[in-house]
Amino acid sequence: MREQFQEELSLLGENLVAMAQLAESAVTRATRALLDADRELAETVIAADERIDELQQQLEQRCLQILARQQPVATDLRVVVTALRMGLDLERMGDLARHVAKLARLRHPASVVPEEMRDTVLRMGEVAQRIVAKTAELIATRDLALAEQLEIDDDEMDRLHRDVFAYLLTGEESRAAELAVDLTLLGRYYERFADHAVSVARRVAFLVTGSYEDHRAATRAATASTATARVVEPGRPL
Template sequence: MREVYQEQLGVLADELASMSTMVGTAMERATKALLEADLALAEQVLDEDVQVDETRARVEEHAFGLLALQAPVAGDLRTVISAIHAAEDLERMGDLALHVAKAARRRHPNAVLPNDVQPYFAEMGRIAVKLAGRVHTVIRTQDVEAARGLEEDDDEMDDLHRHLFTVLMSPEWSHGVAAAVDVTLLGRFYERFADHAVSVARRVVFVVTGKMPTS
């Protein structure tokens, strides 16, 4: 019976790892669609978002089934509850990639971003994809130090996000209000994507140590 139960916990981990891969791929494609005004790629992100939603639904179904039928305690209970919360964070990461893709589609065939801010978003996209990959690894390995290491990448994302505001507030900004709004919103999407990735990593730390990191 215990072996079966551990297999069911393993299914939860598999599904969360799969979600992390899906949202990383979604953000990679959404970023490329944003930078290259690629409508087909943006549409692909929109079409595939349902897979993320369906996987979250499966995670919740499995997790609630374990809570109802197995009445887990201690570490197992932490694992099940954390899986529910992590699935929520991962779905939100998928939604944020979706928002980026929608921006690319909305402005097509025009580019969303002025040329002088495109390098910032290329780098923010790179960091976002890296974070999603590291989340996948942390879910698989439950490596506490690796989980804590995501904070550094999040700091890098925060630095880029803050720098965007200096660009927007510069007297040299000549692209108008609409472009400024787009840049502000898109920057926020990437920043929140990173925050949710860190949240998943913190839940892994909680599962392993029994303590939720506060910073």
């Protein structure tokens, strides 16, 4: 009975990793569709978001079934509840990638991004991809060194987000209102994408440390201790 329970917990982790991988693919393709004004690619991102939604619903059902059948307590209960919350973050990341793709579709055949901002938006897409890739690895391994890296990547995304606003507030006073709205939304989508990834990282840190204290302090302390920060072996539950 206990082995079956551990297998069910393992499935939660696999579900979350699959969602993170789909979110990575979505944000990568959405960024490319945005910069290349590729409507067909944007449509594939929008359609593919349904799969992330399905996985989130499956995760929720699995968690509810575990709660009903197994009545977990202590650490096991923490795993199930935290998995539920991480699933919501990852589902939202998929939604934000879809929003980027919808913006590309809305302005097609024109490009949403002016030439002078292409490097900044490209960089935001690259940071988003890197963040969600680390998120998938973090869920699978619980290696808190990755959680610390995610915080640093999020700081970079915040700086890029500020660059978008700086562009809108300086230079030509005649910037079109439509451009201002598009870039404001775009910057927000990428910034929130990164925030949700950091939220997942903090929840993994909570699973490992059992504390919601200051995240960076917790991850630094945990990674300094080989007894606390350990890489999960294949098949180990979430």
